[in-house]
Amino acid sequence: MSLMEHLSELRARLLKCTLAVFVLGFASLIFAKPIFGVLMQPVLAALPEGNRALIYTSGIEEINVLMKVGVYCGIFLTTPVILWQIWGFVSPGLFPEERKYAAPFVVFGSIAFIVGASFCYFVVLPSMFKFLLNEEETLALEQRLDTARLQADDALRFLRVGDAERAGAVAKETSAQLRADGEGQLQEPDRAPSEAVELKSRLDGLGKLVDAAAEGFGPSARGVLKQAVEKRVEAVKAYGKQDYARASLAMDEAASLLAGVAPTRTEELAGLWKLEKELSAGEARHEAARWTRPMLTMHEQLSLVLLLILAFGIIFELPLVMALLGIVGVVQSRWLFKYQRHAFVFCLIAAAIITPTGDVVNLSLMAGPMLMCYELGVLLVWLVEKRRARNATETGITPVT
Helix, strand or coil: CCHHHHHHHHHHHHHHHHHHHHHHHHHHHHHHHHHHHHHCHHHHHHCCCCCCCCECCCCCHHHHHHHHHHHHHHHHHCHHHHHHHHHHHHHHHCCCCCHHHHHHHHHHHHHHHHHHHHHHHHHHHHHHHHHHHCCHHHHHHHHHHHHHHHHHHHHHHHHHCCCHHHHHHHHHHHHHHHHHHHCCCCCCCCCCCCHHHHHHHHHHHHHHHHHHHHHHHHHHHHHHHHHHHHHHHHHHHHHHCCCHHHHHHHHHHHHHHHHCCCHHHHHHHHHHHHHHHHHHHHHHHHHHHCCCCCCCEHHHHHHHHHHHHHHHHHHCCHHHHHHHHHHCCCCCHHHHHHCHHHHHHHHHHHHHHHCCCCCHHHHHHHHHHHHHHHHHHHHHHHHHHHHHHHHHHHHCCCCCC
């Protein structure tokens, strides 16, 4: 075949691949939104509770995103067709015994692409987005506060059923654990904790404590509880006027009145109020530490996820591509061995460019498979050469090196 005939055949095969992408991509548009939800699951799982949503900044962005999902799904589903067309283009230059690798090339190439994409989706993306969207110290504080809040709620439940002793024990244990966990483990937040946030949380805690005491001690404590509620109302009014000092004092007075509901349980009620104050301070500190909030757009996150999935799919195709180049005689194993160190450096640089994070874990998750695929490709090329040399020996033909 002449050069023009080769180019004409290449054009025909590219048209077939393009047509397959359009057909399968159009079919994928029917399920574009569910597919988009699956693709964004690693992103949403890394976002804080109550903020797991993506935004769009223009009226047509959502439509563009869904169309992009359809196109990339078409490319993904067309992988066997693309591989078959590649093999069909190079097969005329192969020996008859080498052309029998067509089916294995297409099958294993498709499997390798799926494995690479799956590795990216299930292993790389969750750790990457967790690193990007969460600070370890802030996340640790949030987990401790959530645990302590659940234990505080249990303490109030014990108070509701009349077991003030058990309620005080749980509150004391939780308070001690909360202080022990926070000592020397967290840096000071970049911003000062908001006094308004702390007092708002403390007001909520006081309300819960009053409600629990009303249920636990019954009508006999109604007069004292009424005075405590009046003090809380006073604290709310002072909070509304931003008189935080007066609001804090009124809440402490309300808590002192609660301690008089049951003189024999003063220590337990004081411990419950102390725990509520510590939780409020911790929540204010957590709020100050998280003064930045992720607001992610649909288009940007989809582009990032699809780029990484396709990159890993192509990376896992590397051994088969190298084997194909070895079959047609473009590369040799001794040449690949000679420039092995250069390939390692190239893989590390490529991984650093593709990976949007700067941590060692995610860089290793990208560079590791690249290096393994390169080594596997070198091994496949060596096996191809060994088989070719054996066949040449059997037929009496000296192989070209």
